[in-house]
Amino acid sequence: MKRKFLALCAATAALMVGATAAQSATLDTVKARGKLICGVSLSTPGFAAADDKGRMQGFDADICRSIAAAVFGDPDKVDFVLTNINTRFQALQSGEIDVLSRQTTATFSRETSLGIDFGPTVFYDGQGLLVPKSLGVASAKELTDAAICTLPGTTTSQNLTDFFRTIGGKFELVVFESPDENRAAFYSGRCEAISSDRSDLASIRAVANNPDDYVLLPETISKEPLAPAVRQNDSNWRDIVSWSVWMLMAAEEKGITQANVDEMLKSEDPEVQRMLGGADELGKMLGLDNKWGYNVIKSVGNYAEVFDRNLGEKTKLGMTRGPNTQWNAGGLLYAPPVR
Amino acid sequence: MLFLNDTRFRAAFYQFVAISAVLLAAWVMYRTASANLARQDIATGFGFLSRQAGIAISETSIAYGPTDTVARAILVGLINTIKVSFLAALFGTIIGVFVGIGRLSANPLLSRLMLAYVEVLRNVPLLLYLFLWYFLIILVFPPVRQAIQLFPGFFLSNSGLAVPSLEWHSGFELVLSALGLGIAAALVVRSVARRRRIASGQANAGWIVALILLILPVLAVWASGQVSLSWSAPEAGRFRLTGGLQIRPEFVALLVGLMLNLSASVAEIVRAGIQAVSKGQWEAAQALGLPRSRTLRLVVLPQALRVIVPPLTNTYLSVFKNSSLAIAIGYPDLVMVSNTIMNQTGQAMETIAIFMGIYLGLSVLISLFMNWYNARVALKTR
Numbered sequence: 001m002k003r004k005f006l007a008l009c010a011a012t013a014a015l016m017v018g019a020t021a022a023q024s025a026t027l028d029t030v031k032a033r034g035k036l037i038c039g040v041s042l043s044t045p046g047f048a049a050a051d052d053k054g055r056m057q058g059f060d061a062d063i064c065r066s067i068a069a070a071v072f073g074d075p076d077k078v079d080f081v082l083t084n085i086n087t088r089f090q091a092l093q094s095g096e097i098d099v100l101s102r103q104t105t106a107t108f109s110r111e112t113s114l115g116i117d118f119g120p121t122v123f124y125d126g127q128g129l130l131v132p133k134s135l136g137v138a139s140a141k142e143l144t145d146a147a148i149c150t151l152p153g154t155t156t157s158q159n160l161t162d163f164f165r166t167i168g169g170k171f172e173l174v175v176f177e178s179p180d181e182n183r184a185a186f187y188s189g190r191c192e193a194i195s196s197d198r199s200d201l202a203s204i205r206a207v208a209n210n211p212d213d214y215v216l217l218p219e220t221i222s223k224e225p226l227a228p229a230v231r232q233n234d235s236n237w238r239d240i241v242s243w244s245v246w247m248l249m250a251a252e253e254k255g256i257t258q259a260n261v262d263e264m265l266k267s268e269d270p271e272v273q274r275m276l277g278g279a280d281e282l283g284k285m286l287g288l289d290n291k292w293g294y295n296v297i298k299s300v301g302n303y304a305e306v307f308d309r310n311l312g313e314k315t316k317l318g319m320t321r322g323p324n325t326q327w328n329a330g331g332l333l334y335a336p337p338v339r
Numbered sequence: 340m341l342f343l344n345d346t347r348f349r350a351a352f353y354q355f356v357a358i359s360a361v362l363l364a365a366w367v368m369y370r371t372a373s374a375n376l377a378r379q380d381i382a383t384g385f386g387f388l389s390r391q392a393g394i395a396i397s398e399t400s401i402a403y404g405p406t407d408t409v410a411r412a413i414l415v416g417l418i419n420t421i422k423v424s425f426l427a428a429l430f431g432t433i434i435g436v437f438v439g440i441g442r443l444s445a446n447p448l449l450s451r452l453m454l455a456y457v458e459v460l461r462n463v464p465l466l467l468y469l470f471l472w473y474f475l476i477i478l479v480f481p482p483v484r485q486a487i488q489l490f491p492g493f494f495l496s497n498s499g500l501a502v503p504s505l506e507w508h509s510g511f512e513l514v515l516s517a518l519g520l521g522i523a524a525a526l527v528v529r530s531v532a533r534r535r536r537i538a539s540g541q542a543n544a545g546w547i548v549a550l551i552l553l554i555l556p557v558l559a560v561w562a563s564g565q566v567s568l569s570w571s572a573p574e575a576g577r578f579r580l581t582g583g584l585q586i587r588p589e590f591v592a593l594l595v596g597l598m599l600n601l602s603a604s605v606a607e608i609v610r611a612g613i614q615a616v617s618k619g620q621w622e623a624a625q626a627l628g629l630p631r632s633r634t635l636r637l638v639v640l641p642q643a644l645r646v647i648v649p650p651l652t653n654t655y656l657s658v659f660k661n662s663s664l665a666i667a668i669g670y671p672d673l674v675m676v677s678n679t680i681m682n683q684t685g686q687a688m689e690t691i692a693i694f695m696g697i698y699l700g701l702s703v704l705i706s707l708f709m710n711w712y713n714a715r716v717a718l719k720t721r
Binding site: 086090093109110112113115143144145146147149152155157158172173177178181184185189190231233 | 397474669
């Protein structure tokens with residue numbers, strides 16, 4: 001009896017010490033495992049949702065693939081873990097996932113108090129409101145006293161509260177745990193409006209019976225820079241994630257696409273040569289293969305291709321690039337120089 | 340070797356080892372968790388409770404606004420949890436008692452019907468019922484702009500039921516204390532009258548006196564002119580009804596779900612309790628000429644209560660804990676409010692510790708109360 005207890009205690013203690021020791025560099029862990037583990041949304045068409053063949057599709061999923069391509073040269077060496085909105089940060093903190101690519105807004109308090117670091121913004125989003133056309137509302141300011149459906153535990157409810165405080169109105173907040181109930185309550189008329197990031201609203205509108213019955217109000221009531229997140233205190237891993245993202249943007253700027261990347265290997269442009277591994281040894285500085293940039297572009301294409309494939313005007317979501325265009329075209333995408 | 344052969348010593352020793360092991364494990368866990376959190380630069384501590392909550396809550400029983408503290412937001416959630424659990428327990432018990440008695444009815448139609456009621460309710464997970472009731476409400480009833488007017492001032496829609504309400508401008512506390520005084524006075528008179536009736540064997544007018552004493556203080560306060568109140572009727576605003584009392588569909592669906600679920604459990608407990616009373620009691624009452632209804636009320640149920648109360652405690656505890664399923668249908672209970680706060684502050688451990696502590700504490704209180712009640716109705720052996 002006593003021995004059993006002692007053995008149990010020892011085992012528990014060993015387990016905890018083991019969990020503590022498993023905090024080595026993320027890149028080594030990923031390489032040893034042979035796969036990247038990436039946390040994505042539960043089911044958000046356009047960002048992360050499995051297609052009819054069971055393959056994960058979406059903007060966030062492609063960010064994961066670009067990182068896998070940078071590390072392994074193979075975009076399919078990635079396991080997707082569906083993370084709940086309430087436990088996504090814990091999944092990252094505990095080491096269950098290597099990177100969180102899940103429509104997550106980078107904020108001050110998240111970066112400082114959650115033990116995580118955000119990579120570059122991959123999508124400049126903002127919170128909006130979707131209403132039925134029949135309501136005859138043209139501005140969010142008219143929504144005083146309306147009921148608004150949202151998901152819990154996000155900055156969404158706080159932004160709404162702040163917005164209505166500034167316009168001096170009141171509203172009824174109805175919060176649902178699951179996206180499905182949230183949408184159903186909105187479609188049935190329980191709420192006059194549904195509020196979320198504009199990208200998410202485009203997704204909600206796309207799955208309605210008749211998308212044309214709904215209209216996105218012009219106001220953007222918050223800044224939501226969506227960015228991938230990694231655990232704090234692992235600069236090398238953060239660099240890999242950041243530069244995989246910046247590689248997508250730099251490729252668009254330089255006109256490198258999935259189709260012409262092989263041709264571009266012969267480019268005279270010294271920056272293109274550095275990006276694709278023709279000159280210098282930038283890959284080594286990240287602890288990766290020197291062709292990492294080539295691999296990223298060859299696997300998923302440049303930023304424009306990733307955007308158009310998942311969110312663009314030809315998809316069900318039908319989103320325009322908005323602020324998500326290159327800096328030299330008046331947008332906010334601005335990758336640091338590759339040198 | 341002397342001690343080891345002593346069974347009492349050995350028993351105490353094992354218990355000592357077991358408790359030490361549990362405490363040691365808890366200590367190791369606590370240390371590891373705090374060391375890990377500190378190493379990962381994750382904020383810890385309960386300082387966030389006094390920060391501004393910044394979130395709106397749709398259902399509030401006490402004054403609350405987004406500028407209030409996190410602690411107050413949690414309190415609002417807790418009151419919502421208690422409100423829905425208490426009402427569900429109250430109505431569920433009343434329904435359950437009738438269904439339980441109906442199960443034993445000599446009328447085969449009634450008893451089979453009650454059997455079906457119990458089986459249908461207790462063999463499907465509560466969560467599915469909550470979805471069912473909620474979607475029934477929001478899909479069957481029209482949107483609020485086409486609300487059905489039941490009577491003037493009563494509106495039914497998929498945003499719930501809006502009814503006229505009383506709005507107190509002043510004197511609410513005064514009326515409340517007058518009512519408290521009235522109830523206390525009435526209880527004293529009733530118990531005195533009862534003692535006299537038992538001593539003298541003759542009926543008296545005690546209940547009339549009690550009734551007068553009950554309403555007299557309230558009337559007096561009313562007459563003093565210090566109370567002012569007005570009716571507030573729901574009116575159609577641009578989007579929804581404003582004013583009056585709004586009973587939201589989230590609350591109704593949760594209340595109905597919990598209440599019906601509880602009533603099925605109570606029905607079975609009541610049936611078992613009644614059947615546990617020996618047949619001789621029924622026959623003896625019949626021999627004394629008591630009709631069936633009075634036999635049940637005066638002879639059988641008081642004895643059945645002894646069997647009923649302990650399992651009843653469990654069902655009350657489960658209704659309290661099951662109320663946390665509120666999160667699935669958007670009712671802002673303790674768990675939902677805590678979840679939102681957890682996400683905004685990122686302090687998961689502390690928030691979970693708080694709501695687990697609250698659930699534990701209140702469950703223990705419910706148990707203690709039910710144990711006290713159980714001791715009161717237990718068979719007094721002299």
